[in-house]
Amino acid sequence: MAHLVKSKTVEGAKNKWATRWNCFFDAQFLFRRDTGKEFVLDVAAEPQTAKVNRFYVAPDWINEQPSGFPSLKLKHKAAQLLNPVCVGFDxxxxxxxxxxxxxPPFDLKFEFLEKALEQARKGRDGMMLLPHEELTTWWLDLVEGYATMIYKPDGRYPFYETDGHTKKQGVNFGSALVLFTEKGLQTPSMRFNRKVGRTHLTGIYEQIAKVA
Known part of the structure; x- marks a missing residue:
C-alpha cells in the first residue's frame, strides 16, 4: 500500500482509521437529504467501530482476537447504545x-471502491469516507466520473483507534464523503460545514449524540 504521507504512525495501525461520530452524523444527514434514504448496513466495520446497527466484519478480525473475545465488550457509550449486530463476514x-x-481499510480502498460501483449499478445507494486525494490513480480511476457527489468538509475529521474510543493520533490527511448511486456519472462536489449532521438527528442517534 502506498502511504498517504510521511508519518510516524505505527505501520500496523495505518490500515484502520475508525469513523468518529460527528463525521458519521454529517454523512447520515447528507445521505438522507440527497437520497431520501437511511443507512441500514455498515459494510466494513468491527463491533467497536460500527456506525450502523447492522454490520459486516472482515474474516481476519476473528483470528486477531485473543481468547474470550474481549473486543465484543463495547467501550464507547455511543456504541453501547447502538448495540450493533454482525450480520455477515467479508x-x-x-x-x-x-x-x-x-x-474501508486503507489497503483495500481500490477493492471496496470497485464493489461500491458494482452495488450502485444494481440500484443500491451508499456513501464512503475516503482520503481526499483527487490526483491519485485510484481516485481518478474509480471516483472521478463515477461518484454521484463528493462532499468536501471545512476541515479535517479526527478518527478513533480500532477500540472505537481512543482518539487516533497523527491525522495528517483530509477526508471526503463520497456518494454513490445509480445516477452518478458527472461527479460534482460541494462544500459543507462539519457537525451539520448533529442538528438533524433522529431515533437512537439523538441519544448517541449526547455521549459521543
Whole structure:
C-alpha cells in the first residue's frame, strides 16, 4: 500500500482509521437529504467501530482476537447504545443493501471502491469516507466520473483507534464523503460545514449524540 504521507504512525495501525461520530452524523444527514434514504448496513466495520446497527466484519478480525473475545465488550457509550449486530463476514464477497455505509481499510480502498460501483449499478445507494486525494490513480480511476457527489468538509475529521474510543493520533490527511448511486456519472462536489449532521438527528442517534 502506498502511504498517504510521511508519518510516524505505527505501520500496523495505518490500515484502520475508525469513523468518529460527528463525521458519521454529517454523512447520515447528507445521505438522507440527497437520497431520501437511511443507512441500514455498515459494510466494513468491527463491533467497536460500527456506525450502523447492522454490520459486516472482515474474516481476519476473528483470528486477531485473543481468547474470550474481549473486543465484543463495547467501550464507547455511543456504541453501547447502538448495540450493533454482525450480520455477515467479508463485505467484499457478500451483497450490500440499499443504504450502505463504508469506511474501508486503507489497503483495500481500490477493492471496496470497485464493489461500491458494482452495488450502485444494481440500484443500491451508499456513501464512503475516503482520503481526499483527487490526483491519485485510484481516485481518478474509480471516483472521478463515477461518484454521484463528493462532499468536501471545512476541515479535517479526527478518527478513533480500532477500540472505537481512543482518539487516533497523527491525522495528517483530509477526508471526503463520497456518494454513490445509480445516477452518478458527472461527479460534482460541494462544500459543507462539519457537525451539520448533529442538528438533524433522529431515533437512537439523538441519544448517541449526547455521549459521543
Amino acid at each position: 463485505g467484499l464477497q457478500g451483497e450490500w443493501e440499499d443504504g450502505w455505509w463504508c469506511n
